[in-house]
Amino acid sequence: MSQVSDIVADWIAVDWGTSNMRAWAMGAGGAVLAHGESNAGMGSLRPEQFEGALLSVVAPWLKPDGVTEVIACGMVGARQGWTEASYRAVPCPPVGGTLTDAPTRNPRIRVRIVAGLRQDTPADVMRGEETQIAGFVAQRPGFSGPVCLPGTHTKWADLRGGEVEDFSTVMTGELFALLSERSVLRHSVGDGWDKVSFEAGVADALAAPELVTGRLFALRAQSLLADLSADAARARLSGLLIGLELAGTRARWDGGIPVAIIGNGKLAQLYADALALSGAQSTIEDADTLTVRGLSAAYLSLKETAV
Amino acid sequence: MSQVSDIVADWIAVDWGTSNMRAWAMGAGGAVLAHGESNAGMGSLRPEQFEGALLSVVAPWLKPDGVTEVIACGMVGARQGWTEASYRAVPCPPVGGTLTDAPTRNPRIRVRIVAGLRQDTPADVMRGEETQIAGFVAQRPGFSGPVCLPGTHTKWADLRGGEVEDFSTVMTGELFALLSERSVLRHSVGDGWDKVSFEAGVADALAAPELVTGRLFALRAQSLLADLSADAARARLSGLLIGLELAGTRARWDGGIPVAIIGNGKLAQLYADALALSGAQSTIEDADTLTVRGLSAAYLSLKETAV
Numbered sequence: 001m002s003q004v005s006d007i008v009a010d011w012i013a014v015d016w017g018t019s020n021m022r023a024w025a026m027g028a029g030g031a032v033l034a035h036g037e038s039n040a041g042m043g044s045l046r047p048e049q050f051e052g053a054l055l056s057v058v059a060p061w062l063k064p065d066g067v068t069e070v071i072a073c074g075m076v077g078a079r080q081g082w083t084e085a086s087y088r089a090v091p092c093p094p095v096g097g098t099l100t101d102a103p104t105r106n107p108r109i110r111v112r113i114v115a116g117l118r119q120d121t122p123a124d125v126m127r128g129e130e131t132q133i134a135g136f137v138a139q140r141p142g143f144s145g146p147v148c149l150p151g152t153h154t155k156w157a158d159l160r161g162g163e164v165e166d167f168s169t170v171m172t173g174e175l176f177a178l179l180s181e182r183s184v185l186r187h188s189v190g191d192g193w194d195k196v197s198f199e200a201g202v203a204d205a206l207a208a209p210e211l212v213t214g215r216l217f218a219l220r221a222q223s224l225l226a227d228l229s230a231d232a233a234r235a236r237l238s239g240l241l242i243g244l245e246l247a248g249t250r251a252r253w254d255g256g257i258p259v260a261i262i263g264n265g266k267l268a269q270l271y272a273d274a275l276a277l278s279g280a281q282s283t284i285e286d287a288d289t290l291t292v293r294g295l296s297a298a299y300l301s302l303k304e305t306a307v
Numbered sequence: 308m309s310q311v312s313d314i315v316a317d318w319i320a321v322d323w324g325t326s327n328m329r330a331w332a333m334g335a336g337g338a339v340l341a342h343g344e345s346n347a348g349m350g351s352l353r354p355e356q357f358e359g360a361l362l363s364v365v366a367p368w369l370k371p372d373g374v375t376e377v378i379a380c381g382m383v384g385a386r387q388g389w390t391e392a393s394y395r396a397v398p399c400p401p402v403g404g405t406l407t408d409a410p411t412r413n414p415r416i417r418v419r420i421v422a423g424l425r426q427d428t429p430a431d432v433m434r435g436e437e438t439q440i441a442g443f444v445a446q447r448p449g450f451s452g453p454v455c456l457p458g459t460h461t462k463w464a465d466l467r468g469g470e471v472e473d474f475s476t477v478m479t480g481e482l483f484a485l486l487s488e489r490s491v492l493r494h495s496v497g498d499g500w501d502k503v504s505f506e507a508g509v510a511d512a513l514a515a516p517e518l519v520t521g522r523l524f525a526l527r528a529q530s531l532l533a534d535l536s537a538d539a540a541r542a543r544l545s546g547l548l549i550g551l552e553l554a555g556t557r558a559r560w561d562g563g564i565p566v567a568i569i570g571n572g573k574l575a576q577l578y579a580d581a582l583a584l585s586g587a588q589s590t591i592e593d594a595d596t597l598t599v600r601g602l603s604a605a606y607l608s609l610k611e612t613a614v
Contacts, residue, residue, distance in 0.1 A: 079531075087532075118528075118532055119528075122522075122525050122528075123529040123532050123535075124524065124525060124528045125527075125528045125531055125532065153491070168521050169524040169525075169528070170524065171490065171491070171520060171523050171524050172520065174490050174491065175490075175520065178485040178490060182485060182489060183478065183481050183482075183485060184460070184478070184481065208555075209516055209517035210516035210517070210554035210555040210557075211555045212555075213477050213478060213479065213548075213552060213555060214475050214476065214477045214555045215429075217431065217460060217478050218429050218430045218431060218476075220432075221425075221426075221430040221431045221476070222430040224386075224430075225394075225425055225427065225430050225432065226430055228430075241520075244520055245520060245521075247517035248515075248517040248518045248519075248520060248521045249521070250517075
């Protein structure tokens with residue numbers, strides 16, 4: 001069965017994470033012509049399987065003659081990914097400089113992977129978020145202030161004049177998943193929500209971050225002794241962990257400049273709510289839009305370098 | 308195949324946790340005549356399976372005529388256990404008062420379960436540790452001071468005049484297992500040990516508990532960027548989590564009275580080391596010995612009540 005497409009991409013943007021892959025057919029002027037995705041994430045692929053997984057999504061968009069360039073970001077460049085892309089050391093612009101070529105057999109594509117960022121002290125790394133930050137800087141040239149990218153491993157960065165000055169990672173999302181799904185708390189945590197419990201969790205964690213690990217088991221005890229609802233337990237757990245994260249990143253968001261939250265949907269809103277409770281302002285910037293914009297910035301910087 | 312035994316128990320002591328069951332044949336004078344165990348923990352049994360699991364270990368010790376009494380503590384009395392035993396509210400002696408009869412079909416045994424302890428504010432519960440505390444109080448009558456029972460869910464209690472005044476639970480052991488085995492850190496954490504890294508983790512967490520969740524991901528980054536050894540990563544993770552626990556329980560151990568650590572082996576020693584780094588003295592009390600002693604206290608209190 002042959003695939004038919006009216007779309008011919010000028011180039012192709014790819015965000016390839018651990019659990020899924022998303023691709024956009026880009027027009028010459030920067031417009032998105034088409035979008036496709038796959039659940040073939042980095043975590044489920046061996047190196048030699050990446051090219052096929054990519055082509056299964058983007059083949060219909062390739063130029064009939066010549067080479068279509070593909071710019072990819074994210075865990076595709078990890079040691080366990082397609083090929084290991086370098087890390088650039090902060091402080092530096094979020095993207096720019098050399099990209100890493102991924103090995104391909106099909107002559108109709110050339111795939112290059114955006115470098116991640118590294119920080120030596122304290123040790124930290126990111127892959128993928130630098131591209132979203134680049135997208136943010138593209139629409140706010142020269143921005144100075146804090147950005148927050150909520151997720152499994154939430155990233156906080158300080159930007160200065162559009163460069164990433166330093167950053168830190170907090171495993172809030174992964175801790176929430178482990179505790180709510182795999183710890184003894186799974187018996188007490190449901191699928192629903194309770195705003196008041198979330199806010200109380202944030203406030204308690206900010207006031208006494210050293211007590212949070214003790215307060216976790218109280219969720220179980222309260223559900224045994226006091227009929228704490230599963231909805232309230234889930235919201236309070238989320239609030240305690242986000243509040244603990246805010247306690248540890250206070251120096252980043254406490255300086256009076258609104259935090260640019262780069263995210264989506266409910267999680268981004270939770271961070272905005274938690275920051276508001278803490279007295280900090282924030283804006284929510286759409287992560288998907290910024291990913292495409294950041295990949296465009298990487299593609300353009302490549303063209304400029306080549307000139 | 309019939310089992311032959313020279314041992315006839317005056318009564319039988321049982322510590323029945325989530326993952327295993329241990330039983331002791333007790334002599335009239337309080338001596339241990341025999342010991343047996345099974346991996347049929349509460350977590351793997353339906354209520355109607357407990358009696359058979361018990362008899363498979365203790366049958367050889369039953370009196371040839373009449374009823375042998377069995378006193379059990381631990382998760383056997385949880386809602387998911389053999390039968391739900393009550394909780395006694397602190398402040399109260401660690402054991403005493405009514406025990407809960409478990410339903411049995413074999414007329415040669417009578418099984419009674421020690422009550423757990425509950426605390427309403429902040430909400431907390433324990434099942435099993437109260438019996439170890441009772442064993443400690445039996446050898447230190449009227450003790451006032453802090454006790455610590457390290458484990459999956461570490462318990463801290465303040466005793467006053469031999470009674471449990473209040474207590475708190477910190478999920479340090481479960482967090483360590485989840486992070487080292489199921490999170491992204493599993494790629495960086497090995498099986499070995501490094502004392503210096505453990506001590507640095509304790510000190511860092513005590514100095515800035517709010518930064519611990521941020522420091523967790525640094526273990527991954529350091530192993531990627533700086534070749535942090537897997538042994539050092541494991542020890543530092545343990546140190547960070549135990550240090551965070553000590554930061555949150557400071558009021559319990561900072562009063563000048565040595566902490567009675569009720570535990571075994573390496574974990575108990577780690578807590579003693581961490582407390583020493585924090586300037587607190589401690590003693591290590593053998594948990595197994597105290598479990599038997601505590602069950603004996605429960606058995607004796609029953610006899611006294613019956614008089």
